[in-house]
Amino acid sequence: MYNCLFLSLTCLCILSGHDAEECVTSILAKRGSVNVPEGGTLSLSCVVQHCGDDGWTGGWGLSTEGQFLLFSPTPRHHLSNVTLTTNRTRLLMDILNVNQSDYGMYQCQITWVEGYTSVGHMTHVNITAATPPTSIWKVYSRVAVYVSTCLVITLVLVLGLACHRRSKVPSQPPPIPPPNPPPRSRSARKDKPPTPKPKPKIELVYAALSKGCLEQPDPNPQREAAQPTVYSSLRFS
Template identity: 40%
Template sequence: MKTIDRCCLGFVAFLNILKVCELCRTVRATRDSRFVPEGGSIDMSCEVVHCGILWTGGWVFQDIQSTSFTLLFPSIRIQLSNYSLTVNSTRLTVHIQNINQSDAGAYKCHTSWSENLISSGHVTYVNVTAASVESSERSLSHRLLVCLGAVMGFSLVLGLFWCLTKCHPSTPPVPPHPRTSFAARVKPKKEVVYAEVALNETRLQNHRPKQVIQPTIYSSLRF
């Protein structure tokens, strides 16, 4: 019994090791189908679980008329990048801009490991559709309508401002209060002046006319 148990435990451990090795050499991607208008752009990504094992890989492409995949290289329209998610995994991304009909086909991630092992992710099918002329015309007309509405709104606001300034006379400005000192703002008190007029008696006599003293006649004799 002991020997059988040891064999079973060894077999289970071997299976776990195989499972770990399999998980550490995996390409995670989602099977997808996309429709992209001609002249547009697309972004795709996958995750490579390597657990620190040396590997090489990238994105491969198969067009509609081909039967094999070819490796994608960066160009003016195609941008390839990779960055580490964790210590054990790396994400591969591809960005294609200004898509044309020759970009239609299947895309997937392809990796090569040691001991001549190869892994691939699920395929993403890209279908390139014709560019919609109606949508471009609608977008142009929409832009024209937006510009026209902005000009009309600005004219309306400008006219309203002009009417408010011309129709209603502006109130006269309030004169500023002079900043004078406290002593200047205090009204001076009125002083009471007492005047004394003294008439000179002699001066008054000079101005009065002299009265002629008539003699008093008690009796008169006439012959």
């Protein structure tokens, strides 16, 4: 009896779980708003829960004045489908180089095999002004300032390390300069020739002695008179 009750409860849980997991065709999308700068790229996506039915058609479109315009692939509009599971597929649309004409309400619209149509929540797309070039240059300038600051800090660190290593090397004494030569005398200069010394003058002095001056009376007359002598001398001055 207990076994039959247990099997009954198990079958009831399985059936209830099967009913809870029953697939319902729908479009899974959220309402939202997107701001895109002019000249940029708009990317939109939604999920189609088709429950394994491959007979559905449709895709992304634009609602304008009560009409729905379904997009087709163009050089600006890129459409693609990505299979998520056997029951779900993601629809993607990328619009390149957007302009003010791309402003509006976008949504997914699917037509099922049974003939009825499902739509997803609308996404409001607002086209803003293009990013001015000055802001791009500001970003570049900030990057340049950051890079230059890093380079300066690295250079300072390298120079500091080099100075620290150089301070550890023992310094050599300065070389002793050679002694200065003695000053030359003025007489040794070549620009002025030496003054010649004057030659001494030779003077000649003559002296004459007469015979009368040299004669003296002889006290002894008996003696014979001596012969006179004449003297001469030379004096140099």
